[in-house]
Amino acid sequence: MFPSVPAMSILDMLPGTTGRGSTQRESEVLLTLVASGLVGLSSWQGEVNLRRPYDDRLQLGLDRLAVACARTDSSTLPTGIADLVWEWCATKPMRDWPLVFDPDAEADGELLLVDGEPSEFCREWVRATPDVVGDVHESALVRQVKDVAKALGRPELYAHWRLELTRNTLLSPAELIRLKNRFLDAAPWAEWIDESYEPVPSEGMVDGQIAVCRGCRQWMTAERDASWKCPSWRCAQGRFADDPEFRSAQGAFRLRAELVRYIALPGLPELELAEALARLGARVVLYPGLDALDVVAIWPSGFAIGVDVKDWRNPYLLARSIKRFPEWTGAHPYAYSQGYIAVPTDRTRGKDRYLRILGRHSSALSTQPQLQAVTIDELISRCPDEGVRGEVTCGP
Ligand SMILES: [Zn+2]
Incomplete structure (x- = not known):
């Protein structure tokens, strides 16, 4: 038997998984635990903790993986959470896991971790089960803006906030003030803008400049080798990766990463x-x-x-x-x-x-x-x- 887990009742109600083979359902629950554990770590604690990972969901996923390995006579059991993350998630495509998925899921060649980050497949898997893992997917600020706009009877403020954030990845100090003053009749607006942007930190710039991706128009991360990394999987794999546009980062504000x-x-x-x-x-x-x-x-x-x-x-x-x-x-x-x-x-x-x-x-x-x-x-x-x-x- 599988160990009983606190989230079991929710996990058993994963959309689209009832009534099908129990092996497939167990596979989906296991993948949901591991994928949400990876996204949870990378969302809230950054890369450092991914190197020494611990998350309840990863432990639960590991327990279930041990059972699945035993069931299928797989030779190599993961030895611990670090092994699960850095061997299994980073190097074993899903076809090498002792799991069974619907062929339409096209999971076979997918890795959960690519370049030290949850892959697009991993993130989409988590987004597809929002009731189970809403805590790793939603930003608290998004919820707050939505709730306050509703309470004020001004739902359009929420839409304006999303629109401005989508259009503005980097702001000069003067642009930030202009944006904060956009709705002087709505008291919380300026605070929402303040909480959405942060000063560009020194590690986010090279020679006083920050790169903006020509594909998605978002600020890029400065890597240790002085190259730049785009936040979008689509761009990173495509033609925009190597040709950024540069802007002065001195005194500038950037959209917070979770809101990007x-x-x-x-x-x-x-x-x-x-x-x-x-x-x-x-x-x-x-x-x-x-x-x-x-x-x-x-x-x-x-x-x-x-x-x-x-x-x-x-x-x-x-x-x-x-x-x-x-x-x-x-x-x-x-x-x-x-x-x-x-x-x-x-x-x-x-x-x-x-x-x-x-x-x-x-x-x-x-x-x-x-x-x-x-x-x-x-x-x-x-x-x-x-x-x-x-x-x-x-x-x-
Ligand atoms: Zn991009």
Whole structure:
């Protein structure tokens, strides 16, 4: 038997895992424990503690891995948490673990740790099980801004905050003051901005400069060898890695790292889509209903769509994270007739099965006939072009 664990009752209710083979379910629980342990360590304590890792979830994952190794007669048992992290997670692709996954999960060649950090697969696995591991995924500040904006009856302030953070990764002192003074009638706004940015630390600059990635527009980390590392997996693996833009870091403020990850990076494709729809004549509202959707676009003719942008590499994991869309109809200011899950087009390039896997594993898609999953290019091609440029806004 597996040891009983405090989180067992929640883990047993992992979405999409009931009713299937128990080995597959055990495999998913084990992977969730290990992946969330890795993300938890890297989120809150940084690289130093990853070198001497300890986390309850890693210990629980290790216990279950020992059982799985025994069951499958695997020769090498992990000897401890450090071995689990630095041997198993960093060097063994999932096909070499004694685990069983749905073939659509396309887990075989994936590593959990790459270059000392949780991989994109690892992070997406954690994001796909938010009820289990919400504590490692959400920033306390995001929750606070959302709650206060709601209590003030000013949900648009939350949307403005996300928009400003997505647009501004580095600020000069004068720019920071201008941004803090943007909503003088909303007392907490200046404090939210203060808490979102920090002075560029000396280890974040080289010769008084800091690099900004040309791909994702975010500040980059100075490495020991004086090279620069982008915070986005997509850029780090792509063509933008070696050609940054430099800005003066003296006295400058940078967006806090957790907000780069949770707000600015996901916000980029959302903002690009919003601007593309505005060019087609729509009035585009960002994050309506305190983020119930990413975008509602309403054309003067009355045509209206609601969109969630989902920038995931793995469609099997994305499928688990799709939620019900809000039912806004009739006189509701954000009433829309068609809902879309919009995937950045490059995510599906060379992956014919992406949208099919997504459809096959998403109960939210199969139970909401007015909701469709498409690429962003396909979505734009389905929208009317009403000639006069619209606008991107944050409220009704
Ligand atoms: Zn980048």
